[in-house]
Amino acid sequence: MIFTSPLWLFALPLALLPLVFGAQQEQAYPSLSEFETDPLSGTIDWALRMAGITAIAGLILGNAGIAWSEQSIERIGEGAHIVLLIDRSSSMDNNFAGQQTSGGEESKSAAARRLLKDFVAKREHDRFGVAAFSTSPMVVLPLTDHKSILFAAIDAMDRPGLAFTDVGRGLALAMKMQAQDPSHASRAVVLVSDGAAVIGRRLQDSLRTEFARQRTSLYWLFLRTAGTKGIFDVPASGEEDTPQVLPERHLNKFFQSLRIPYKAFEAENPEAVAAAIEEISKLERMPIAYNEKVPRRDLSRWAYAIAAAGLFILLLAKLFERGIGPNGGRYGAT
Amino acid sequence: MTSDALRDIAYRLPWRSSSVRNGTHRSRMTGGGGVFKDLAPLINQPDPRRLALRASLADPFETLKVKRLEQSTAISVYVLVDVSASMAFRGETNKIEIAADLSEAISICASRAGDDFGLIAFDLTLRPETFLSRTRSRSAHRDAVAKLRSLNPTNAGVTGISEAAAMLVGPRKLVFLISDFLWSDDELKYSFADLAAHDVIPIEIDDSRQIDKLPDWGLLRLYDIETSTRRLVAMRPKLKEEWRRRRNARRASLHARCAEAGRDAFQIKDRIDWDRLSSYLMYGYAA
Known part of the structure; x- marks a missing residue:
């Protein structure tokens, strides 16, 4: 509770004035001693005094600029801090058959977008961040629980993508975003991509360190285009087995070697993507505590509203006031 | 209030005063003038001017009676x-x-x-x-x-x-x-x-x-x-x-x-x- 002009508070004792003075004109009467006090009148008297106190106190507090100070509230939710790491390479704009979309066909990015939005909408207590990567990674949205911003960020995937797929730096960025959040929530990175790339040896080492430090789950949602090599394809004997030839297989092997909770989903059509997302949402159910900042809230309008209510009651009482003198005239106390 | 509006009022006493001063109210005193009060023997009230002839003649003991009159007094x-x-x-x-x-x-x-x-x-x-x-x-x-x-x-x-x-x-x-x-x-x-x-x-x-x-x-x-x-x-x-x-x-x-x-x-x-x-x-x- 703070006040923008606290000097006004010196006037606050004035609020006690209604205890001493009534709002109505006093009228001399010969003798009241023979009449018993009337409970209803007593209640009204008390209520009017209270109304007077509220009116004066409300006006003073309103002038003093009463407000709630900025606060941070700790909330406990079930869920996780999830960074959606989304591939923005141009191949995402193709359909699952690897062709340019035409007519009613859904591109991979559109399917991913639709399903991710469903996912986000279902997970009420999670906080999400969004990062995108193609040639270089970029933060789209830091971790937040404001769903409308999230939807907008996911919609932003719609923009036409760029050529390359730099998974390694994307992951590094996602880990950095997670590291910025100091809470003890369970963490997850959902990597959505339709291809893989070679991660350099040096970057591999740094990622290994990061994942070991932060205990982050990793889900890889691989939107496989028909006819391309899959994650789990074992090359036939005699075929070359190098990251350059089979980047997906080797990236998967790299993730498995991280010794973190890791699961890869290979989805070849929108239904498979939906199933994969369903599974991720089953896996990530841990209670999390997080702080939410509440900005300073100005309460002076409420103070004025309460004062107005008090004044309204007093005004009503004034309208109902009657005199006992001739023609409703009023007499002083003596 | 002006005296115009002031009305004349009068009061009468349902009791007899024993005041000695002359006035207008009935009293227990006897005196020189006013309403007949009672009879008294001439011996007690030696005032032959107020001799009550009828009462004296009617008295079997032939006592001479004198009328006594009520003195009106002031209060x-x-x-x-x-x-x-x-x-x-x-x-x-x-x-x-x-x-x-x-x-x-x-x-x-x-x-x-x-x-x-x-x-x-x-x-x-x-x-x-x-x-x-x-x-x-x-x-x-x-x-x-x-x-x-x-x-x-x-x-x-x-x-x-x-x-x-x-x-x-x-x-x-x-x-x-x-x-x-x-x-x-x-x-x-x-x-x-x-x-x-x-x-x-x-x-x-x-x-x-x-x-x-x-x-x-x-x-x-x-x-x-x-x-x-x-x-x-x-x-x-x-x-x-x-x-x-x-x-x-x-x-x-x-x-x-x-x-x-x-x-x-x-x-x-x-x-x-x-x-x-x-x-x-x-x-x-x-x-």
């Missing part, structure tokens, strides 16, 4: 005015003004009848500035009434009535007791006990603004001028009826006390009805 009339704070209430009327008008009329009536007139105002104690001991001086009457008219009631309480009663020593007097009679039952009882030796005529000054003309609905912040208490009253017909009931109960107890003391109280509401007052003073009740 003292006192007006006791309650000037406690509650008399300061101004509704339709000014109660002190009414009390002064009444006192003036009574003083004129008293001096016309040859009676003494005295005026005593009291609240918690006697108000010495308006005190007038019994006198036949017209100018003294006028002064006392003028002082009463300009008096400002401020003190609460009516216990000064005992002191006033102590001033009324001597033979039986006619005492007008003018008040709003917003007294407790004890105050009524002790006041009438203090004045028991005299013929007390209670005159109650009421104001229709006190109950009858109160608004039926509304908020009133009332200030009790007698006790200085303040009270907010949410007036409504039910409460007004309750107040009227209480006021009537108090009036009933006043009438009971007055009946014990011998005379019913005369009520003045908002203005003095002189004809009713005269009728009340002559016959003991108001038509």
